[in-house]
């Protein structure tokens with residue numbers, strides 16, 4: 001194995017020695033600098049795979065060094081050592097381009113994981129076809145692809161904002177796939193889909209016997225994602241008490257399983273997504289401000305499809321090619337009229353809705369040419385759910401039960417939302433503006449149980 005070299009910058013000789021020893025055990029040679037000036041001299045003289053710097057240096061600030069390296073040596077990952085509990089400094093460093101941080105007193109287990117990731121980062125292949133996966137040549141999509149490439153090189157938490165179906169999860173997967181964590185797990189969790197009483201154990205694991213039903217040790221999501229990425233979808237659905245625990249896990253980089261006595265070091269990159277306005281939820285006291293600042297270090301907005309209509313033809317073409325391929329069909333084509341209709345349509349459900357429309361059209365169409373009528377696009381004024389008064393069942397003759405009549409409308413709306421979300425109950429619940437629990441109750445009531453969360 002070739003030896004890597006790290007530049008370690010700290011004015012405390014004891015810490016320098018400890019870091020040097022730890023790195024040596026990982027076959028990483030350390031060059032030590034006690035000041036900003038010395039660090040710059042080393043940087044000119046040698047090439048490094050990692051730089052580890054203290055925040056407070058006699059002749060400047062660790063952030064100055066992060067900025068200097070970003071400008072002069074953008075391929076060199078730099079991590080900062082922060083005073084215990086000083087998350088503000090850690091966040092500043094991440095925003096400035098630091099790839100990670102470790103807090104004092106330095107936990108050697110966490111340091112080893114950080115160094116391992118940094119070394120992998122400089123070895124990682126640079127490109128992984130995000131253009132073929134995240135389609136679109138509009139300016140915002142090109143910009144997002146550029147950002148994905150840059151964000152893949154840091155460990156900074158990224159907060160992805162955008163309407164439902166715009167491709168937030170796809171963006172998160174690409175950040176992971178292009179990062180040095182690509183060979184480790186990408187664990188996606190829909191925070192709204194986990195029952196409140198199981199949340200802590202789902203996230204942090206539990207020990208056998210810690211509660212009735214805990215028949216064996218259980219690995220939580222953090223441990224499942226160790227070395228990789230944890231994607232928290234609909235993060236605003238986390239209850240406040242779990243937000244506190246999540247914040248702690250992110251800051252300390254350690255988790256304690258339910259019923260466990262020891263804490264376990266975890267190395268997880270957090271990406272999160274939401275389709276609501278998280279800042280507004282913070283203002284309403286429904287989302288913790290400290291957690292908001294922690295997960296929102298870098299924000300990425302995926303615009304709705306109606307704001308990048310020029311991407312529709314390419315997306316439609318690729319989706320139809322895919323549908324034809326998986327169903328063993330000859331190539332499917334859209335007429336000009338059909339394409340025009342698609343480009344005019346507003347897509348409240350974004351790319352996912354485009355996929356559904358084309359799948360439905362392909363399934364119902366007789367030949368290989370899809371015309372505008374085959375798309376069955378909702379008229380512009382129809383509400384998103386597709387239920388409008390004219391679709392409501394006709395009023396029965398004579399006296400009737402209003403409750404049963406409204407129940408039938410409810411049943412139709414639920415069925416419609418489930419069809420649109422391919423029976424994904426969490427997504428259907430969001431579409432209907434209710435909690436998963438409320439939807440499950442109604443599904444039971446209407447005998448519509450089934451499907452995945």
Ligand SMILES: Nc1ncnc2c1ncn2[C@@H]1O[C@H](COP(=O)(O)OP(=O)(O)OP(=O)(O)O)[C@@H](O)[C@H]1O
Nearest residue numbers: 133134135136163164165166167168169170351352
């Ligand atoms: N730019 C794109 N190119 C290709 N496919 C896309 C693009 N954007 C979205 N998709 C596809 O659209 C579907 C929905 O995307 P995704 O699940 O990532 O959206 P989302 O924003 O996370 O949705 P939700 O908020 O409902 O969870 C997926 O099948 C995804 O592959």
